[in-house]
Amino acid sequence: MSGVRSATSGRDGHGGRSSTSRGRRVVELVRRSTRLVWSCSPRLFVALVALQIVAAASLGAQVLVVAQVLERILDLTEAGVTPGLVWSVAALAGLMALGALIAVAQGSVRRLLGELVARSMNEKVQDVATTVPLRNFEDPEFFENLQRVRQSAMTRPFQVTQGLFTVIGTVASSVAVGAALVALYPWLLPLLAVGAVPVLLTSRRESALEFRFTVAQTTNQRERTYVNYVQTNRDEAKEIRAFQVSPWLRDRYRALYDSYLEALRKHLGRRLRLATLGQVLSGVVLVGTLLLLVVLIANGEVGVADAGAAIVGIRALQGQIQGLVGGVQQIHESGLYLDDLEAFFRHHADEATGPAGADDLPPFDGARIEKVSFRYPGSGTEALQDVTIEVGRGEVVAVVGENGSGKTTAAKVLAGLYEPDAGDVLWGETPYAKLSQDDLRSRVAVIFQDFVRYAFSATENIALDRAGIDARQDPAGREDVRAAARAADIDGALSRLPHGYATRLSRMFDDSADLSGGQWQRLAIARAFYRDADLVILDEPSAALDPRAEHDLFSSLRTTLRGRSALFISHRFATVRGADRIYVMDSGRVVESGTHTELMARRGLYAELFELQAGAYFPDGWSSSAP
Template sequence: MSPTPTGAPAPKKSVGRLSRLVRESTALVWESARRSFAALTALQLVGAGLTALQVLATQWVLTGILDVARTGAADVVLPVAVLALLTAITAATGSLQGSLSRFVGESVTRTMWRRVLDVSTGVGLRQFEDSTFFDRLDRVRSSALTRPFQVTNGVISCIGALATSIGLVATLYSLSPLLLPLILISGIPVMLTSRQESRLEYRFNVAQTQRARLRTYLLLLLTGRDEAKEVRAFGLSRNLRARLDALYGRYLHELGAHLRRRGGFNLIGQLTAALVLGGTLLVLVWLIAGGGLSVAAAGAALVAVRMLATQVQALSGGVQTIFESGLFLDDLHEFMTLAPRVPELEVHGDPIDFDEIVARDVRFTYPGRVEAALDGVSVRIGRGEVVALVGENGSGKTTLAKVLAGLFPADHGAVTWDGVPVTDLPPGAVRASTAVIFQDFVRYALDAETNIALGRPDDTPDQASVRAAASAADIDGALSALPAGYETPLTRVFEGGHDLSGGQWQRVAIARAFYRDAPLVVLDEPSAALDPRAEDELFSSLRRTLQGRAALIISHRFSTVRNADRIYVLDHGRVAEHGSHDELMTLDGSYAELFRLQAAAYLPDAER
């Protein structure tokens, strides 16, 4: 058995787990759509009864046909009519079962998605820096769309096949008890080999997790709207398609080998079952020849044998489906253990009206990394202050902002709000008190009002406050001029939508932060897409807009940060120096050097 990939639970081998999987699967279906599932189960029982009645009706018809010379054709009319009616009712019942099965399957999918989202939206942001977490999330995310429906069908198939088999067994027993053991034995080989097929399928899917994610990513690059311009500008399509074709070629090669192995096990099981079934038919011939069965009873028995063999196969298939999907459900259970008792992203309580936020000796290391992104960092943010973080790329600015905003927990050191460690504050209180707009903010494909109102997603949008926030970010005029004003979708993907320029989008994101009305506003490169005039207007009015709230600004533009109350210069995860612009220029350290380098591009006689 090949080693289990990292992050995947090892398949368990005990036969007893099958009953647990059936119970868990049935409980899942019952939780998702109990009325429909109950109706579906009732229809399965009705179908089982109809199948048994069809066998008896077949015997009745055969008896009438064999006696037609003696009794006349009139005596055949009623049994034929009954058999035809039973056939029609069975077909109608099957169609209704299909519709109910589809509804139940979709209901189960929703329940599964709810469970997945409980984890994916509840875990901390740090988990999304871990590739092992992504492997688990990818497997669960892809299975959540298909496996629940398969589990549902497996449970329903087992219920229907078992109920029908019981009816056929009773009917066949009345015809010839000797045939029953042979029919039931025929299902054992298929059940054993199908279990091996399930293990192969699970291991194959686990091994393909990361490569499947890469294929999906390449498809996004080749078909995505935002990526289309760069793909064409650089002529990337040939290169990316070659990579995709190579990945698909490898996948199909491995898939072919996997399917051949599965097919081998299936062939062994089916051939063994066919041999047993052939022996059963030979016994049936022997009974007829020996006078143990009448011709009519033999005909009915033949129909019952074929039906029962089909139901045994269906029962085996249902068990295989549950077992195979159960391996993925085990994966889901492992994933569910990641859910915290209190969701990380849950925000409750009122914002903290702080006087001072202090980080002391903070250290933070990303999962899978050895070198710390933050190493002994100490900063302070006072009420109403504008504090800036500057430094070269990779110096730890954005990481520090995430720690201060409560998105990352510090590995060492402490962050306090008015002297209270964030670990002692109510869960989510820090995030409720912080409005964060990162450089790679999300451009929601929703209307303009919603894009801003998502700053307070649990509140009913306040149109006056939305427009006030838009005015503060100097985007109200552009949004009001859209075809449907603030109700215009900010995307061309949907009908009636309208896209914005990069600078306009950045203003919408800033308006979202203002609308949140939190005591701490974190702006990561807030002027990256703004022209110099717009940048100057934004920051000249920033203190007025904040109205006593504190701001933490990350920027590479020193014209943006020079008026900050305090500037922290980060270098390789440490605070190299801090102070006001004038103090840092007097210190003549790394800040002064970077400032002069940037200013020299505009003013030859820059401040020295």
């Protein structure tokens, strides 16, 4: 993770760079963002540039037409309004209307193009987030980087190009207005250009301050987002009411926001002071220019009509220069975020793509983790220590142990979701590291105890993979989906929903329905059965089921799997008695393994925990002869 942080830290406005290197940086930012926007829609890109040019020509023409209007007004005689004045006024009104229409069109094109860019960048962020190793999600630094780039991806890349469009438009307009002013008074143009320099210099410093502020507030923003989510999410709503936790959460949210607002006030104060300095210096130059023009009018060296047109031109050009400075500032400021985005993509590119030249996945002949150790990022202890677990072809293997013993972590390593710190993970005799991760995961089905309840239809919840994604086109539910549901004993409940398998399973949307906890558990099990994988990993798949349903599930597991292999994790020892092999874990280690009979005869931890659970059903004492 240090690669991302180093890419974003130390960016303080590039104060040590020469003006040449800063210029090259702006050019590079413009080139990268333009390429991005062009790839999203060449047609809209060209349309926006064309609109900028037409708007610039219209503005320059307005300055010249104003001079004509003023001159003809001053030349009015008793004859009244002349046709020339009418045409000049009509031309001015038409140009102003054209400018307003172009502004509306530009806004529409920018909005559409911005959405296309946002979609493209968000998809890139999603690609990284869904393909990097699962271990990254245990690292707070990864979350901070992900949060920041996820927010930046929505707007910042397009803002660089939007700044470019602003620069193009203001340069074109400045050229048009400047040409009109040169035709009137050539010396006005260099004076106005000098006035832009102070604003340009202070705006660069403002951009660096803005980026540093955003990076510094990432953690605060993440926690505020989480606390707000907890208070507004459906799943947490019942506990918030039951435990009356809302006041505490609200106070925590307010404290976080107060901290952010205090930092924001200081940040905005610094930006305001810089902006004030730049604008004051620029204003001094503008005042000097206008006073010089007044002196020339008083001396009779400039006509009133030409002076009026010059003032209009100065005002227009000053606005364009301010827009030019703003565009350059936008390019520079958003470019810092674009750098952050691209550093994030580069840093995780190799992780997302997986190993190059991966071997073809051989036919399944068992899978195992061998002498594996694993430590979560930032943890002081190992979650797994020298663990070996093997699942042979056609076997049903169980892993049992108390909470925190490492069962779920071992399952994630066997599924290829975690890469171990030491030891081997093998598909037959081939290390996972040499295999295509996509191919591997297509042959392994995993249902965890904290499975996701997708707000999609029942069919989509079961057929939730690439092969099954077309299932949404069959609202009645495909036969293979129904077969998986029948194997998990959930077909009847799904068939009775308002729209059968096409019913959306969520209260978040209209015309939907929800399932009970046990029904959701069965649907998740059906999701694993549907995939027809060689290895099925079921992590506490019966936590929400009653004892009879759990017993029926495990008893029918061999029949349901039809020769496939399964790793079954459970807290309920009585459920796994029929497994081919049982691994007992304690504090991240495998402390025992064998069949139920062998483990009971050993009188170790398995026998102790088994009898402890059995005692709840046999308060007068339990013996191995009990049913």
